[in-house]
Amino acid sequence: MIRTPRRRREEPLDHAELTRLLPAPGDPELSSDRLNRLEEHLMTEIRNRTSDTAPDTSPGASTGAPPAGAHAGDRAPRPARRPGRRPVLVGAAAALVLAAAGAAGLAGGSGGSGGSGGSVSSGRAVAPPAGAVPAPVVQVVRGTTAGLAGAVADISGAAARAELPEPGPGQFLYIRSEVSWLVSWEGADGKSRSYVDTIHPREVWMSPDGDKGWLMEPYKEAVDRDGITLDDPEGGERTLNSPSYDYLRTLPTDPNLLLKKIYDETGGMGNGPDQQAFSTIGDLLREQVVPPKLAAGLYRAAARIPGVVLVDDSVDAAGRHGVAIARTDEADGARTEWIFDRETYTYLGERTVQTRDVEGIKAGTVRGRTAVTDRAVVDAVKQRPAGLGDAPPSA
Numbered sequence: 001m002i003r004t005p006r007r008r009r010e011e012p013l014d015h016a017e018l019t020r021l022l023p024a025p026g027d028p029e030l031s032s033d034r035l036n037r038l039e040e041h042l043m044t045e046i047r048n049r050t051s052d053t054a055p056d057t058s059p060g061a062s063t064g065a066p067p068a069g070a071h072a073g074d075r076a077p078r079p080a081r082r083p084g085r086r087p088v089l090v091g092a093a094a095a096l097v098l099a100a101a102g103a104a105g106l107a108g109g110s111g112g113s114g115g116s117g118g119s120v121s122s123g124r125a126v127a128p129p130a131g132a133v134p135a136p137v138v139q140v141v142r143g144t145t146a147g148l149a150g151a152v153a154d155i156s157g158a159a160a161r162a163e164l165p166e167p168g169p170g171q172f173l174y175i176r177s178e179v180s181w182l183v184s185w186e187g188a189d190g191k192s193r194s195y196v197d198t199i200h201p202r203e204v205w206m207s208p209d210g211d212k213g214w215l216m217e218p219y220k221e222a223v224d225r226d227g228i229t230l231d232d233p234e235g236g237e238r239t240l241n242s243p244s245y246d247y248l249r250t251l252p253t254d255p256n257l258l259l260k261k262i263y264d265e266t267g268g269m270g271n272g273p274d275q276q277a278f279s280t281i282g283d284l285l286r287e288q289v290v291p292p293k294l295a296a297g298l299y300r301a302a303a304r305i306p307g308v309v310l311v312d313d314s315v316d317a318a319g320r321h322g323v324a325i326a327r328t329d330e331a332d333g334a335r336t337e338w339i340f341d342r343e344t345y346t347y348l349g350e351r352t353v354q355t356r357d358v359e360g361i362k363a364g365t366v367r368g369r370t371a372v373t374d375r376a377v378v379d380a381v382k383q384r385p386a387g388l389g390d391a392p393p394s395a
Contacts, residue, residue, distance in 0.1 A: 143309030158345035192360025210244025255300035316349030318371035
């Protein structure tokens with residue numbers, strides 16, 4: 001191919017003119033599901049790269065930084081752990097992912113990485129993260145559209161009749177969950193193994209406008225025992241990917257209008273429009289108090305997304321069985337299941353199951369589990385509903 005020689009530009013650049021001609025930069029947002037999967041990959045890279053650079057202190061001993069969750073007395077610095085899902089902090093989480101990616105590059109030097117498990121020097125004995133356990137593997141139950149319409153009618157009906165707390169001025173929404181998420185780990189033999197966090201409590205307080213909040217998840221290294229603030233001093237604009245209770249009250253409850261809004265506002269995000277729409281609805285439901293009529297509309301809207309099926313049996317992080325509305329992400333084979341009580345059709349929690357082997361994660365691996373155990377309205381952050389007490393939950 002003949003290339004035209006580059007010429008030095010003689011006239012000065014008119015930056016104002018360029019700004020006018022070029023399109024405005026986008027404001028990319030990733031869904032909570034996509035962020036968590038990126039974080040899984042990212043934290044694996046950080047752990048493994050850190051392991052490569054740490055000195056070996058004894059023959060046959062594990063080298064590199066101590067795994068996440070190690071005690072304060074350990075000498076070497078501890079690697080970062082992937083944070084839990086935080087739908088209320090999607091924008092912040094994206095920034096953290098980018099920042100951590102830069103840190104991983106610095107830690108790893110010029111060495112490349114291969115696959116989701118990262119790279120590990122041969123001969124090193126790399127231990128799995130402390131506090132993590134092998135990921136459970138279940139039989140993948142085939143989903144079906146048979147019975148989906150009837151189940152969604154029951155679920156949406158129950159949601160519309162639900163008597164949920166209504167926050168007043170100065171009050172906070174409180175959501176308590178049990179959660180566990182995937183922590184991939186690559187051993188010295190180069191094989192990727194799947195571990196999950198020990199199931200642990202997570203508590204969130206949010207003001208109705210979303211400007212003030214608090215998170216307590218003591219199991220996580222990045223979260224102090226007393227918790228961390230979720231305050232948004234700038235009062236950023238609320239969107240489907242960064243909602244507040246007040247914002248949810250402004251959304252239409254008609255499923256057709258809801259679905260159109262979701263597709264319109266999340267176009268170009270995630271792994272295709274259908275998966276992104278399903279993920280967005282899941283994010284709205286997972287860690288929020290959703291007005292009853294809106295919740296009913298969201299369930300009916302979800303049933304109209306191509307690929308959504310009914311799963312006869314699923315289990316949340318608290319061990320409760322139920323039926324599930326589910327969809328498989330075509331990109332990586334991970335199926336997200338929203339679980340509902342068989343008798344009352346109330347929302348219990350969520351489970352993500354791998355439906356096919358991918359990047360070292362075997363089919364049937366449970367990638368994540370949640371269980372909502374309490375939703376309430378309280379008068380202040382760190383205040384718990386009557387009966388739960390004020391002592392921090394055990395990790």
